[in-house]
Amino acid sequence: MKILLANPRGFCAGVNMAIECLERALEFFGPPVYVYHEIVHNKHVVNRFVHRGVEFVDSIDEVPEGSPLLYSAHGVSPEIRARSRARKLLAIDATCPLVTKVHLEAIKYAKAGYTIVLIGHEGHDEVIGTMGEAPEQIILVETAEDVQKLEIEDPEKVAYLTQTTLSVDDANVVIAALREKFPSINNPPKDDICYATQNRQGAVRELAARADLVLVLGSQNSSNSRRLAEIALTMGVPSRLIDGVAEIRPEWFDGVETVLITAGASAPEDVVQECVDYLQRTYGASVENAVVREEDVHFPLPKSLRELIAGGEPPATLARS
Structure with missing residues (x-):
C-alpha cells in the first residue's frame, strides 16, 4: 500500500x-x-x-x-x-481575520443600502455571526435553486458574500446563478473563500485521481472538512471523513493500493500521523509527501x-x- x-x-x-x-x-x-x-x-x-x-x-x-x-x-x-x-x-x-473581512464587507454593503446575499450553510457559527452584522439586509442562500426563489425589491442594489469554508466549485455554481438573475450584482474585490480552504480543496482535486481511497481527518461539524470528502466523491473516489484512527474500518481497504490522506483546517497533525502509523503497521504502507502548494501565512x-x-x-x- x-x-x-x-x-x-x-x-x-x-x-x-x-x-x-x-x-x-x-x-x-x-x-x-x-x-x-x-x-x-x-x-x-x-x-x-x-x-x-x-x-x-x-x-x-x-x-x-x-x-x-x-x-x-x-x-x-x-x-x-x-x-x-x-x-x-x-x-x-x-x-x-478572513472571517472579520467578511463581517466588514457586510457592514459596508449594508451602510450603502445594498441587499446582501450570503452564500453559506444555515446554522453554521460563521454564518450566524455574519448575518448578525445586518440581519435586516442579509438573505442566506445555499444552492442555485435558492437563488431562483429570491425576490429583491431593488435588483440593481444587490451584493453577495460567501462563507469562508465553502466548496469553491459549489460556490461558483451559486454565484453564476446570482449573476444571471442579478446582472449588476456587486461583490468584494477579493474572494471570500479563504486561502486555506482553497488550497486544501485544490490538493484533493489534484491528488485524488491517483488514489483508490481518500481519508479526510476532521469532525462532522467542520464545513471545510466535509467539503474535502465531497470533492473526492464527486471525482468518483471513495472518501471517508473521520475524527481519528479509531474510526478506521479494515473493509475500506479491500483492493486498495493507494490511499490519499488529508485533513481539514481544524484537524490536528497528530491525528493524521496516528492514521499514517496505523496503515504502516497494518499494511506496510509507504508514504509519499505530496506537496501541491506551500503556505507561509501567519x-x-x-x-x-x-x-x-x-x-x-x-x-x-x-x-x-
Missing part, C-alpha cells in the same frame, strides 16, 4: 491563531477560561481544552460576570459583543489579548466561580 500525504493539510493560520489565543489565555488567567461556541470545529481540540479547564458555552448568560471569554475562530454577531460588555466580560476576539494574536498580557497580571476584578 502507498499513502499520498496531501500538503497543504490541517491547521490553517486562523486556527493556529485561535488555539494560541486560548493557550495564552489559560496561561495568563488560569482555568476556567470560557469560549463562546467551540474554539474550532474539531472534537480532539475541544476535548483537550476541556480537560485543561476551558468551558465552552452556547450562551453568554452561562459566563460569570467579569470572567475571560474568547470568541471562537468563526466570529460572533454585534449582539453577542454587546451582551458580553453588559456582563463586564474580558472579551478576547479570536475570530479569524496571523498575530489579537490586540485585546496582547494588551492584557502586557499588563503583567489579570485584572483584580476578575470573577471566579
Whole structure:
C-alpha cells in the first residue's frame, strides 16, 4: 500500500491563531477560561481544552460576570459583543481575520443600502455571526435553486458574500446563478473563500485521481472538512471523513493500493500521523509527501489579548466561580 500525504493539510493560520489565543489565555488567567461556541470545529481540540479547564458555552448568560471569554475562530454577531460588555466580560476576539473581512464587507454593503446575499450553510457559527452584522439586509442562500426563489425589491442594489469554508466549485455554481438573475450584482474585490480552504480543496482535486481511497481527518461539524470528502466523491473516489484512527474500518481497504490522506483546517497533525502509523503497521504502507502548494501565512494574536498580557497580571476584578 502507498499513502499520498496531501500538503497543504490541517491547521490553517486562523486556527493556529485561535488555539494560541486560548493557550495564552489559560496561561495568563488560569482555568476556567470560557469560549463562546467551540474554539474550532474539531472534537480532539475541544476535548483537550476541556480537560485543561476551558468551558465552552452556547450562551453568554452561562459566563460569570467579569470572567475571560474568547470568541471562537468563526466570529460572533454585534449582539453577542454587546451582551458580553453588559456582563463586564474580558472579551478576547479570536475570530479569524478572513472571517472579520467578511463581517466588514457586510457592514459596508449594508451602510450603502445594498441587499446582501450570503452564500453559506444555515446554522453554521460563521454564518450566524455574519448575518448578525445586518440581519435586516442579509438573505442566506445555499444552492442555485435558492437563488431562483429570491425576490429583491431593488435588483440593481444587490451584493453577495460567501462563507469562508465553502466548496469553491459549489460556490461558483451559486454565484453564476446570482449573476444571471442579478446582472449588476456587486461583490468584494477579493474572494471570500479563504486561502486555506482553497488550497486544501485544490490538493484533493489534484491528488485524488491517483488514489483508490481518500481519508479526510476532521469532525462532522467542520464545513471545510466535509467539503474535502465531497470533492473526492464527486471525482468518483471513495472518501471517508473521520475524527481519528479509531474510526478506521479494515473493509475500506479491500483492493486498495493507494490511499490519499488529508485533513481539514481544524484537524490536528497528530491525528493524521496516528492514521499514517496505523496503515504502516497494518499494511506496510509507504508514504509519499505530496506537496501541491506551500503556505507561509501567519496571523498575530489579537490586540485585546496582547494588551492584557502586557499588563503583567489579570485584572483584580476578575470573577471566579
